Amino acid sequence: MTPPAVFLPGSIRWYHWALLVLVLLLAGIYARPAGLLNAWFADTLDPQEGSLRLAGLHEPVSVRRDALGIPVIEATNARDLAIATGYVMASDRYEQMLGFALLAQGRLAEMAGPVALDIDIYMRTLGLDQISRAQLAQMDAVTRGWLDAFAEGVNAWLSLHQGRLPLGLALSGYQPEPWEALNSQHVFTLLSLALGVNVHEELAFLAAAQQVGVQKAAWLFPVYPDEPLPHAEAAKLAGLDLAGLGQASLAGDVATVMAVQQRLRALGIATGKAASNNWAVAPARTAAGASIMANDTHLLLTHPPLWMLLQLRSPEYQAAGIAVAGIPGIVAGTNGALGWGMTMVMADSQDLFLEQLRTHEGQTQYRYQEAWHPVAERVERFAVLGGDTVERVIQSTRHGPLINAAVAPAAVNMMQPHFTGSRYGLALTQTMTQADNSLQGLIAIAGAKNLAAGLAAVEKIGFIHLNMILADRESIGWQVTGRYPRRKAGTGHLPSPGWTGDYDWDGFVATENHPRQINPPAGWLATANHRTLTDAGFQLSSSWYYPERFERIAQVLEATSDHRAEDSIRLQFDQTNLLVAKLQTRLRTPAFAQSLSQAIGALSPQRQKDAQEALAAILAFDGVMTPDSTGASFFGVFEYHLARLTFMDELGGEKGAAWKALVGVSGLTYSALQDHLLGREDSPFWDDAGTPAQETKADIFARALSQTTDYLQTRWGPDRSRWQWGRLHYYLWASPATEMQPFLPPAEQSVVQWLGRYLDRGPYPAGGDRNTVNVAGHYTGIDFKAWDIPAMRMVVDFSREEPLYLINSGGQSGNPASVHYADGISHWLAPGNRPMPMQADNLRRQYNRQLMLEPER
Numbered sequence: 001m002t003p004p005a006v007f008l009p010g011s012i013r014w015y016h017w018a019l020l021v022l023v024l025l026l027a028g029i030y031a032r033p034a035g036l037l038n039a040w041f042a043d044t045l046d047p048q049e050g051s052l053r054l055a056g057l058h059e060p061v062s063v064r065r066d067a068l069g070i071p072v073i074e075a076t077n078a079r080d081l082a083i084a085t086g087y088v089m090a091s092d093r094y095e096q097m098l099g100f101a102l103l104a105q106g107r108l109a110e111m112a113g114p115v116a117l118d119i120d121i122y123m124r125t126l127g128l129d130q131i132s133r134a135q136l137a138q139m140d141a142v143t144r145g146w147l148d149a150f151a152e153g154v155n156a157w158l159s160l161h162q163g164r165l166p167l168g169l170a171l172s173g174y175q176p177e178p179w180e181a182l183n184s185q186h187v188f189t190l191l192s193l194a195l196g197v198n199v200h201e202e203l204a205f206l207a208a209a210q211q212v213g214v215q216k217a218a219w220l221f222p223v224y225p226d227e228p229l230p231h232a233e234a235a236k237l238a239g240l241d242l243a244g245l246g247q248a249s250l251a252g253d254v255a256t257v258m259a260v261q262q263r264l265r266a267l268g269i270a271t272g273k274a275a276s277n278n279w280a281v282a283p284a285r286t287a288a289g290a291s292i293m294a295n296d297t298h299l300l301l302t303h304p305p306l307w308m309l310l311q312l313r314s315p316e317y318q319a320a321g322i323a324v325a326g327i328p329g330i331v332a333g334t335n336g337a338l339g340w341g342m343t344m345v346m347a348d349s350q351d352l353f354l355e356q357l358r359t360h361e362g363q364t365q366y367r368y369q370e371a372w373h374p375v376a377e378r379v380e381r382f383a384v385l386g387g388d389t390v391e392r393v394i395q396s397t398r399h400g401p402l403i404n405a406a407v408a409p410a411a412v413n414m415m416q417p418h419f420t421g422s423r424y425g426l427a428l429t430q431t432m433t434q435a436d437n438s439l440q441g442l443i444a445i446a447g448a449k450n451l452a453a454g455l456a457a458v459e460k461i462g463f464i465h466l467n468m469i470l471a472d473r474e475s476i477g478w479q480v481t482g483r484y485p486r487r488k489a490g491t492g493h494l495p496s497p498g499w500t501g502d503y504d505w506d507g508f509v510a511t512e513n514h515p516r517q518i519n520p521p522a523g524w525l526a527t528a529n530h531r532t533l534t535d536a537g538f539q540l541s542s543s544w545y546y547p548e549r550f551e552r553i554a555q556v557l558e559a560t561s562d563h564r565a566e567d568s569i570r571l572q573f574d575q576t577n578l579l580v581a582k583l584q585t586r587l588r589t590p591a592f593a594q595s596l597s598q599a600i601g602a603l604s605p606q607r608q609k610d611a612q613e614a615l616a617a618i619l620a621f622d623g624v625m626t627p628d629s630t631g632a633s634f635f636g637v638f639e640y641h642l643a644r645l646t647f648m649d650e651l652g653g654e655k656g657a658a659w660k661a662l663v664g665v666s667g668l669t670y671s672a673l674q675d676h677l678l679g680r681e682d683s684p685f686w687d688d689a690g691t692p693a694q695e696t697k698a699d700i701f702a703r704a705l706s707q708t709t710d711y712l713q714t715r716w717g718p719d720r721s722r723w724q725w726g727r728l729h730y731y732l733w734a735s736p737a738t739e740m741q742p743f744l745p746p747a748e749q750s751v752v753q754w755l756g757r758y759l760d761r762g763p764y765p766a767g768g769d770r771n772t773v774n775v776a777g778h779y780t781g782i783d784f785k786a787w788d789i790p791a792m793r794m795v796v797d798f799s800r801e802e803p804l805y806l807i808n809s810g811g812q813s814g815n816p817a818s819v820h821y822a823d824g825i826s827h828w829l830a831p832g833n834r835p836m837p838m839q840a841d842n843l844r845r846q847y848n849r850q851l852m853l854e855p856e857r
Contacts, residue, residue, distance in 0.1 A: 044165060045818055046157075054853045061075040063084065068824055069823075077315070078146070086157070089153075092308060094161075094165075106121070109384045115744065117382060127433075128190065128193065143443060158178070166815045187324060192465075197344070197346060198349070203661065204661035204662060204664065206495060208221075212658070214234045215234060221493070236497060242424075280470070281293075283473070285563055286564070290473045291474065292565055293470070297791045301788070303733040303761065307808055309322060320334060325814075329443040337448075338449060345465040345467050348492050351495075400430065441461040442461055450472045467480060475519055478515070478517045478527065479514070479515075484509040526554060546670050553773060565800070570831075575625045576623055579771045610707075617634040640784075644781050645688070646700055647685055667777050725767060727765065729769070740752075741756075777789075791808075792806065795833060802837045805835055807824070
């Protein structure tokens, strides 16, 4: 869910292209690109020592930084602290926070050009700007004043940088508008959107159902290992022509919406990303008799990262931890007395409704029960850098905006309706359209000095769905935030027909009924996006993540009664995949072992040998997926081939929209691949649609095993010692420009390839996978590039004078000319953690560079 760093190749004006190409060519001949480009943009950097006069301040403010550029901001009052925070955030991440704000408003094309237009149309259709304005209107005066003062600081930075803006802004020629309090709410709204997972599943289900039918598609969307497949939920769509009616095809609309979401992911906007581990250990189970809590948030591997590290200090507000560029507060961290961290609830906060549409007397109408109603319409105009202004009619029904209309071709004129003939529309209902004062609750946590006060602040957060784990020295607690709809029928797991009214929402669950635990008998609490409750009294979700991460955390926490901070740090780096042992148990089951042996025996002699080698390696593997493990390579490559052999033939091949959709959601929720890996012997997907024979699960396993050894030998040669997991599985810190390269014209792709030498970092060997606590998820069946990582790692030990240990997944600065652009990567890769002191003497020793921000005379 990270915003783009704003530099997108489509945003560069022609004369800047020419200059950039010349610089890159000279860099290729004489030096590394970094040398010339750093010199070119050196004046965009801010001083980290000395003094600087800043508009709006009443009293001097100290900004200290350590060796990684992490700042501590100390002010004598809250207003000056907010102003200084705005200045410091802009200094470190202005392009990122601007990208967030423009994206939420649907205005990125104003700076990035045509490459961002589809994204803008989609975001404006979702109405994030209107949602943000409604949230701001509900905001209390204290929080609003905090945001207004923060905006002053951002604008003070901006005024000091006229004519010397960072890379992306300088090349585009874009002139930013002044920052407003509304823009900070835009950032928060975008974060809330990113935590909505179910719409991705529902779109993927439609893509699959159009390929294989509704009931067969239900096999591809399991809820959890011990829960039935959603055939009953899918039955509500039985008999519908999901290929669409009339001139336009629903299949094309689904593919187009999913393509826009793919482009958002290329920009680092991980909408629907399953994120994070957190846990807390009560004093009775710790060595020093004081609580320990830990949090590592799992997000896209992006550069710059989402989080920035920060410590804020004034008489009214003191906290240290992680922050988001654009929001003036600590999102997860500690104030010395209370610690707090978050994971995704995996809440089903979105429902997709199919609407019956028709054009009647020049007007688009939708059917609801026995009547036809006009769709609501508004005209949106999109300014595009280097192009004409584009107009779109945004349409919505009682169930929300029609998201397929968002990406439909523009009408010939504004009087012409988008829909011709009769067809289905896709309307999106979301809980985030309900206004409240959630940002106040998030910022207010830092003022809580004990668990009870922290939980009271957390209860105010209805806009965003989180598992909040909090701890003070004596107590630990878990609270679910957000808003949860009551549905008249169905679970909301799969799309619903909108015209019946049977599946509409009927209010929300009362906040006091949200799941919560305080000081449980077990002596510890943990969440890892797993199914936290089987009976909450309401529908919390049907979109849980894989259970193995939580199971491993529970296994480790249960193993000792004298837990230490070092144990939590070690657990955050744990690469044990419990799925391996589960698979080994299945492979050794007598009935299946016999069937598999027969299936391997039916292969050619060389294929038999390859399959037997892979089977032996997987059975001998200890499940610890370190980068140097060959057993991990056999396991990972076996999963890769099993996914392709099981599902690709029915889902339209490698380029099929249904196959891509299935692989995409497998990184978000419990997947058909893992569900089939451990069971589903009767699944219709075991049969290979390309052969006349009727294959079984054992047949497909045998083929996948044989292809595993062949793949590794073809890739790395006969020397088995070279078949290491980290040679296949890798981290790459790629800029948004690099990630957007496939969507650009050939000439621009070439320049971006050169520019990647300046902006990108890596590759580095990666261990782990989607099921390890130290997560490193990749798209199984596509490639082995890790895209899902712990974006930060935090441990708070209340027995210590300095309780906070925290590392980020990249540099503090988003400016590639800064020495702090990527210096955090090496710390993130190395096992261990790093203190963030809060005591005055320790603070001054570590943060030994000081910039004084002085009031203007």
